[in-house]
Amino acid sequence: MSRSATTIEIDRPPVIRSGPLRWLKENLFSTWYNTLLTVGSLAIALLLAVLFGHWALTEAHWAVIPANLKLLFVGTYPLDQLWRIWATLYMVALFLGFSGGLHRGLILQIALMVAAATVLLALLPFAWATRLWILATALSTLVGFGLGRLTRQSRTSRWLEISLWLLSFPLTLVLLKGGLFLPVVGEAHNVGGWNKWGFMLNLLGAVVGITLSLPIGILLALGRRSSLPAVRLVSTLYIELIRGVPLITLLFMASNMLPLLVPTTFRPDIVIRAMMTITAFSAAYMAENVRGGLQAIPQGQFEAAYAVGLGRMLTTLLIVLPQALRAVIPAIVGQLISLFKDTTLFGFIAILELLGMVDSVLGNLQWRGTIFELYIFIGFIFWIFCYSLSYISRRIEKNLGVGER
Amino acid sequence: MRSILKVLGVVLLVVAVVLPLIASADTLSDVQTRGKLICGVNSTLPGFGFLDSATGQFSGFDVDYCKALAAAIGLDPGNDIDFVPLTAGERFTALQTSQIDVLIRNTTWTLTRDSQALGAIFAPTTFYDGQGFLVRKSDNIKSLKDLNGATICVTSGTTTEGNLADAFREAGLTLKTKVFAKTEAAFGTFDDGGCDAYTSDKSQLASLRTISKDPSNLTILPETISKEPLGPLTRQGDDKWFDVVKWTVFATFFAEEKGITQANVSSFQSDNPSILRFLGKEGGLGAKLGLNEDWAVKAIEAVGNYGEIYTRNLGPNGLAIPRAGSLNASFKNGGLLYAPAWR
Known part of the structure; x- marks a missing residue:
């Protein structure tokens, strides 16, 4: 048996081809059935786009939106008092700018986003007076930013900032509702x-x-983890009872049953009742979110805190809660987004919020049948707000380094 | 300390039980003290109650009756009414629990609703409606019998569903329904061909036909399967307030009968004693209701007589529901609208 000398073949380094065509081939047209799926899906998407485009451009009565813009956004708010809504917006914009000027970073980005959004909004075909009202929001942010930059060295401006934000809540209510x-x-x-x-x-x-x-x-979350049995029981009962009932049921109870039990004199109006309900509902879910964060804190953190002489209260406030809350920011923002969307359920207890207002606009013979136009519009509005919220939440997570440790 | 708390608790309890009784006993003086009429309305029904995009205010047939009532009490019909939009499911609770003073929300007068069961009482009917069917001409359905076994779209939570079942049972027909919570969804399904017929009050059929994709292909069947007298409601056990609501409605009938209109009511000249009593120039009828003597004049000044209210909201420029020959005509023209003696 003779052995011939074998030549060793050396693999050449693979040629890496890239580019859009290559990507298409690898991802969309790699096999015959993938090709079929790609072509089929494209055809369906195209068909839908054409159908929608045709409807949107030729059949839809978009006039319903500008004609009812005021009703949809601020409802029956009296026209001669509209400045109060603008004032509220300017106040929030001013505070945002102020905080942005003090800290820069994320809060400044948010302030800039809001300012940019208002400038974009002003480009839409509004009346000139309306445009000025809108642009003043951006101006207000700028003024706030300037003030923040100028006073960033002083300690009092930090305190001022915190008290301003705390004050903004009652101020908003007074501005809008009166008093x-x-x-x-x-x-x-x-x-x-x-x-x-x-x-x-x-x-x-x-x-x-x-x-x-x-x-x-x-x-509630702290209560549920408390060592006192009564506190634990009450917290657990509250959380489980509320979570066991759909929000719409609670709203119906607040709207229909509460008036049967509580006499007129002590009965808060329907909007307050709805807000109380949604707060109570959301609190139960919030408690579970926070509890998730609390459970993620290792025992070592408690022990270390006790070892340096911190009491239970201070341990919770300074060591546990900051870490726990940081861990659950995504969950909390998720809760905020769903709470925001849940407010449309107010429409079912005859509160004319955006969705209820749409029904009312449809009750006008002039606008009958424009249901798709209106629903597409409010869907868009909700998308803008919810997407901005989740974008901000992603930035917060990045800034805090959640998920990187 | 303990005993003080106990006493306080008992006092609070008594107050809690007694207050609503006091509060609901005399709605008229409540409204006058408050300076505001709280009127339960529909905010989504064309012609009857909706928000006008031009003015941002409530508008419609039922809304006009709220205004007439407010004016009769001596309030400003433009500023002193709080309109409370209500869903069909909420309206009776809202009335029972004094969330509203009066319910004027296209509500059908039935025995059950008028009895102790709901604790409501009906003022005179302002609009005689009736349930009918909307079908496609191309389906060649000519009468109720042709609907045997057909699928019918209907909205839940109103008398509509019960009437439908009754009518089909009486005629010995097989009934198939698709039930929806919302009018738009029910009508939309019918319009897309998901049902053979759509049933609702004829006034509503008239308004829905206008938004159909093909209005000319739709027709309303001749049969009316129900009585739907619609009118204002108040709480039982408050006769004084009920009288005010009742006679405000009659005032709009009476004004039409005598030719008194929104434009001429303030300067109306007549020697007819009952008209003089209506105008508050003699007779002292206002005091008997606990109102000012010019109460009827104010009501007509606010919204006009019945004919004017009807034309404004349901006439050719709106829902275009024909009035002549219908039950909603004045008794002089063969209808049912009739005001008792003004003395």
Whole structure:
């Protein structure tokens, strides 16, 4: 048996081809069935786009949106008092700019985003007066930013910032609803209560709900992990009872059953009842989110805190909660987004928020049958808000380094 | 300390139980003290109650009756009404629990609703409606009998569903329904061919036909399968308030009968004693209702007589529901609208 000398073949380094064509071939047309799927899906997508485009350009009555813009956003809010809504917006923009000027970083980005959005909004075909009102929001952010930059060295400006944000909550309510020095909207004007304020109610409901449900949720979460049996029992019962019932049921109870039990004199109006309900509902979910964060804190953290002489209270406040909350920021923002969307359920208890307002607009013979136009529009509005929220949440996570440790 | 708390608790309990009784006993003086009429309305029904995009205010047939009532009490119909939009499911609870003073929301007068069961009481009917069917001409359905075994789209939570079942049972027909929570969904399904017929009150059929993809192919069957007298409701046990609502409605009938209109009511000249009493120039009828003497004048000034209210909201420029020859005509023209003696 003779052995011939074998030549060793050396593999050449593979040629890496790239480029869009290559990507297409590898991802979309790699096999015959993938090719079929790609072509089929493209055809369906194209068909839908053409059908929708045809409808949107030729059949849809988009005039319904500009004609009812005021109703959809602020409902029956009296025209001569509209400046109060703008004032509220300017206040928030000013505070945002101020905080942005003080800290830069993320908060500045948010402020800039808001300013950019208002400038974009002003490009839409509004009346010139409306455009000026809108642009003043961006101006307000700039003024706030300038103030923040100028005073960033002083310690008092930090305190001022915190108190301003705390004050913004009651100030918003006073500005919008009235009280102190402003006439109460709904008493002096033919707009009834504030149950017909359109999209403003969705925003108010979400802000009130999230601001109040976070502290309540934290307390409930701590309560559920408490060593005191009574506190633990009450917290657990509350959380499980509320979570076991759909929100719409709770809203129906607040709308229909509460009035049967509580006499007129002590009965809060329907909007307050709805806000209380959504806060109570959200607090139970918030508690479970926070509890998830609390459970993620290793025992070592507690022990280390005790070892340096911190009491239970301080351990919770300074060591445990900051870490726990940081870990659950995505969950909390998710809760905020779903709370915001849940406010549309107010429409089912005859509160004319955005969705309820749409039904009311459809009740006008002039606008009958424009249901798709209106629903597409409000879907778009909700998408803008919810997407911005989740974008901000991603930035917060990045800034805090959540998920990188 | 303990005993003080106990006493306080008992007092609070008593207050809680007694207050609603006090509060609901005299709606008229409640409304007058409050300076505001709280009117439960529909915010989504063309012609009857909706938000007008031009003015941002409530508008419609039922809404006009809220305004007439407010004016009769001596309030400003433009500013002193709080309109509470209500869903069909909420309206009776809202009335029972004093969330509203009066319910004027296209509500059908039935025995059950008028009885102790709901604790409501019906003022005179302002609009005689009736349930009918909307079908496609191309389906060649000519009468109720042709609907045997057909699928019918209907909205739940109203008398509509019950009437439908009754009518089919009576005629010995097989009934297949598709039930929806929302009018838009029910009608949309019918319009897309998902049902053979759509049933609702004829006034609503008239308004829905206008938004169909092919209105000329739709027709309303001649049969009316139900009585749907619609009118205002108040709470039982408050007769004084009920009288005010009832006679405000009659005032709009009476004004039409005598030719008194929104334009001429303030300067109306007549020697007819009952008209003089209507105008508050003699008789002291207002005091008997607990109102000012010019209460009827104010009501007509606010919204006009029945004919004017009807034309404004349901006439040719709106829903275009023909009035002549219908039950909604004045008794002089063969209809059912009749005001009792004004003395």
